[in-house]
Amino acid sequence: MTYRIVHYINQFYAGIGGEEKADHRPELREGFVGPGMQIEKLFNGEGKVVGTVICGDGYYGEHTEEARAACLEMIKSLKPDILFAGPAFNAGRYGFACGDIAASAGEELNIPTVTAMYPENPGVELYSKKTYIAITSDSARGMSKAVPAMVKIGGKLLKGEKMGPARLEGYIHRGIRKSFFHEKSGADRAVEMLLAKLRKEDFRTEYEMPVFNKIPPAAPVKDLKTATIALISSGGIVPKGNPDHIRVSSAESFGSYDISEIKNMTPDNYESIHGGYDREWANQDPDVVLPLDIMRELEAEGVFAKIHPIFYTTTGTGTAVANAERFGQEIGEELKKAGVDAAILTST
Amino acid sequence: MTREIERVAGIPVVQIATIVPIMLTVGTNRVVPGVAIPHPTGNPAMGPEGDKAVRRELLLRSFKAMTTPITEQTIFEK
Numbered sequence: 001m002t003y004r005i006v007h008y009i010n011q012f013y014a015g016i017g018g019e020e021k022a023d024h025r026p027e028l029r030e031g032f033v034g035p036g037m038q039i040e041k042l043f044n045g046e047g048k049v050v051g052t053v054i055c056g057d058g059y060y061g062e063h064t065e066e067a068r069a070a071c072l073e074m075i076k077s078l079k080p081d082i083l084f085a086g087p088a089f090n091a092g093r094y095g096f097a098c099g100d101i102a103a104s105a106g107e108e109l110n111i112p113t114v115t116a117m118y119p120e121n122p123g124v125e126l127y128s129k130k131t132y133i134a135i136t137s138d139s140a141r142g143m144s145k146a147v148p149a150m151v152k153i154g155g156k157l158l159k160g161e162k163m164g165p166a167r168l169e170g171y172i173h174r175g176i177r178k179s180f181f182h183e184k185s186g187a188d189r190a191v192e193m194l195l196a197k198l199r200k201e202d203f204r205t206e207y208e209m210p211v212f213n214k215i216p217p218a219a220p221v222k223d224l225k226t227a228t229i230a231l232i233s234s235g236g237i238v239p240k241g242n243p244d245h246i247r248v249s250s251a252e253s254f255g256s257y258d259i260s261e262i263k264n265m266t267p268d269n270y271e272s273i274h275g276g277y278d279r280e281w282a283n284q285d286p287d288v289v290l291p292l293d294i295m296r297e298l299e300a301e302g303v304f305a306k307i308h309p310i311f312y313t314t315t316g317t318g319t320a321v322a323n324a325e326r327f328g329q330e331i332g333e334e335l336k337k338a339g340v341d342a343a344i345l346t347s348t
Numbered sequence: 349m350t351r352e353i354e355r356v357a358g359i360p361v362v363q364i365a366t367i368v369p370i371m372l373t374v375g376t377n378r379v380v381p382g383v384a385i386p387h388p389t390g391n392p393a394m395g396p397e398g399d400k401a402v403r404r405e406l407l408l409r410s411f412k413a414m415t416t417p418i419t420e421q422t423i424f425e426k
Contacts (some may be wrong), residue, residue, distance in 0.1 A: 209373075212351075212373055212374050212375050213351065213375055214351075214375045214421070215351055215354065215355045215375060215377070216377075216419075217354075217360070217377035217378065217418045217419065217420070217421075217422075218354050218358055218359055218360045218361070218377070219360070219417070220360055220414060220415045220416055220417050220418075221359075221360060221414045221415050222415075224411055224414075224415055227414075229414075232349075232353070232361075234349060235388070277385050277386040278386045279386070280386070281386050281387040281390070281392050282386060282387065284392065285390065285392070285399075287389065287390060287403065288383075288386075288387035288388070288389055288390030288391075288392060288399070288403075289386075289387065289388060289389060289390075290389070291389040291390070291403045291406070291407055293400070293403070294400060294403045294404050294407055295407060297404075298404070298407060298408075303408075303411065304411065314349075316349070321374075324349045324352075325349070325351075325352045326352075327349050327352075328349040328350065328351065328352025328353045328355075328356065329352045329353075329356050331349070331353050331357075332352055332353040332354070332355065332356025332357040333356055333357070335353065335357040335359065336356065336357040336358065336359075340357065340359060341359060342359050342360045342361070342362070342414040343353060343357075343359060343360075343361045343362070344361075344362050344363075344364060344407070344410050344414075345349065345350050345353070345361055345362070345363045345364070346363075346364045346365065346382070346388050346389055347363060347364070347365035347371075347382075347388065348365070348366075348385050348386060348388060
């Protein structure tokens with residue numbers, strides 16, 4: 001049989017234009033356009049690019065819902081066996097569009113999808129779990145390797161061949177771990193790794209830790225005496241009764257409470273609902289987690305100008321990193337608007 | 349959370365917590381090591397006065413952290 005291939009590309013690779021044409025609306029063309037020629041060639045008669053969906057990167061990024069719906073409709077009409085998108089290299093908006101359309105088509109049409117990007121493309125973080133992303137260099141100079149990498153993965157998916165580990169197959173890890181029997185026990189392997197590490201030899205962990213972003217430190221507060229300082233906690237300190245039902249673990253929300261009238265946290269007004277530590281001390285005196293009493297003293301002494309009237313709080317146990325980051329962004333926006341100069345965040 | 353507040357608001361955010369390596373891993377820039385996991389900003393075992401003294405010292409250290417220019421992640425020890 002001949003596989004029906006659909007290819008998604010942007011305005012640039014379709015030869016329509018560069019940035020000035022980035023608002024190009026979704027368009028369907030018969031057969032291959034641009035890099036699709038090489039895709040079809042690599043299938044060696046086993047597959048045919050039946051259509052190419054083209055959309056401007058700006059349009060996809062700014063009108064994502066409409067662009068996705070229109071592109072999906074076009075893809076669907078072609079009854080594809082597989083969708084390829086890109087390669088997007090290190091183009092951020094193109095990577096987003098390729099990842100989004102590949103993930104959506106995979107989900108909606110239940111077909112394999114493959115795209116290709118440079119590992120630092122922002123599309124990787126967003127979509128690596130939802131589609132296959134072949135690893136490419138950072139620019140179109142790597143086209144001659146990128147297309148075969150996509151096609152190799154796509155071919156395996158179409159034929160139902162066993163997919164090996166990401167680092168051997170050349171795609172970005174999808175966060176999937178497969179169980180299998182190893183000839184050596186875990187203890188043996190751990191000791192071997194440790195010995196290699198001690199000898200400063202290369203070794204590969206079997207359980208990679210997530211990579212967190214780092215940011216340059218913010219400039220310091222210039223004059224503490226005129227500074228407004230906000231208090232924030234992930235220690236689960238909430239008004240007694242937890243009025244906003246913040247979860248005791250795996251929090252999906254944070255609370256913001258007016259503490260301008262509160263001098264001291266006591267078991268009568270505040271409590272801890274955190275599910276990840278022994279709350280005995282926090283419930284006897286919440287100040288051991290959120291130090292409001294002494295902050296009020298230092299405020300009265302004029303060490304700094306004032307405590308920000310709103311206190312932000314959530315529970316940081318089992319909380320998804322993405323949620324914690326979102327809380328941080330939303331709290332950050334509010335502090336910025338309020339003109340707060342610095343913050344103290346306590347965690348348990 | 350600390351990192352994103354600092355990034356979005358553009359202000360120094362001092363984190364007081366006990367497990368320093370976690371703070372460094374998640375990208376906290378100004379770290380003040382806390383007393384213990386269940387009571388980072390106090391020490392009930394030291395009685396009410398001792399507890400408050402610990403808290404005051406930690407907060408003064410946090411002020412020092414937020415007013416100190418730094419170029420990389422920094423732990424502000426006693």
